[in-house]
Amino acid sequence: MSSTDLQPSAPSTPFTISQGPMRMPDPRGPASAAVRDALLGIRPPAEARAAIDSAVASTTDIVTDDDLQLTLFSLYELHYGGIEGVDDDLEWSADLLAARAVIEAAFEAELRERIAAPDLDDASADAVSARLFALTAADTGPSLSRFVARKASEEQLREFLVQRSIYTLKEADPHSWGIPRLSGRAKAALVEIQSDEYGGGRPHRMHSTIFAKTMSRLGLDTRYGAYVDLVPAITLASLNMMTMFGLHRRLRGAIVGHLAAFEMTSSIPNRFYGDGFRRVGHDRDTTWYFDEHVEADAVHEQIAGRDLAGGLAEAQPHLLPDILFGAAACLAVDGWAGEQMLTAFSEGRSSLRGPVVVAEPAS
């Protein structure tokens, strides 16, 4: 890592990260190549549409389709930190938004087809919270966190961080889209959680920044998007789903349910992740990110279950099915992403699309 990535601050605050434009990802097929050309001004945005229509029509599984998930990721990135060399105005290009909608419609339809949302008749905060805790407690698939705790090598731990960096270097951002769509108790709850995610006003405590510190300790590049070309489609799909839920007001129930399930499946796995890094000799500075989540998410899951999800269900009972769908979708998609990693690790191969270039670990 170059020293220009690190901004000096107080002694206890090694660095903060910036959400600058990321490097343009390498295309993975005709749709992502067409969108790259449109974003770089090489071809008009309207021309990307045909490539996307064709890719959506011919995909066998949009959730793990590298070309389409990268295309969606790149188009969504225009709403976050942006991509190098791309005109900021293209964020609102009607042609690109229309093309994006084609992928979104197929992606959402596929998720709804494959993921069974639980039933619930009672929209009280009490019932919603209890249902979400029961749903997340029943999520007993193969456990990546237990593998990390007991067996993962240093190299596998590094891969794990690379995979997680796609979301975690912008941790909490997709759910923040939900804030202006909510009101009252649910809004207060979401803001209370997000404020903690963003460090409670202290930049060096932002979860994304603490994660970057862990990455730097293992010699990884902390710039956003540095490893996008290495991660599989399912990892992009996990973030794309959150962004889709967050960016569409229609799906506000789903982004709320997603966050509730995310928080409810965090504190215990994060203890295991921290154990894995401790087992191979990493210190508290390196495991701070995981240790922080053990404590923070034990707070957040209560607020998210009862006040956020329950509060929204009580205020707008018609959103209850989407709240439960969002929660189930979080468990399903992150389960698939974890399984992809766990399967590769168990078979002694990399879960990534190429080797990770490792710098000298930061001290």
Added chain:
Amino acid sequence: MSGYDGSGAGLRDGSVGGAPDRSHDGSVGASRETLRDTSHGAVRDGSVGGSPDDEVEIVAYPNGPFLVRGNISLTTPEGVELPRDRRTIALCRCGKSVIKPFCDGTHKIIGFTTEPEPRPES
């Protein structure tokens, strides 16, 4: 944090909401108190404190921890302040957390349950 308190025209420059607690490592509660005093003082005839929002709130979550909001002091029996890293904290109620007094979610693993909260008599 801009727009922390948009209730007074004089506060729209963000001077109240900007940059809480970046200059010291004091407790979050202290910083929150400072912010409140500043905004109330600016907006309401110089009266500070006394707002219901300054009261400590402890919420008993069913089958889970106590969530504590407000400006409290969490100490050892000797009065040594325990580190508190966030505005709202969860205190262990099942007795099995490994980061006591804070909750770490272990209550979910051990099947800890609470009795239904008593309803106020009316």
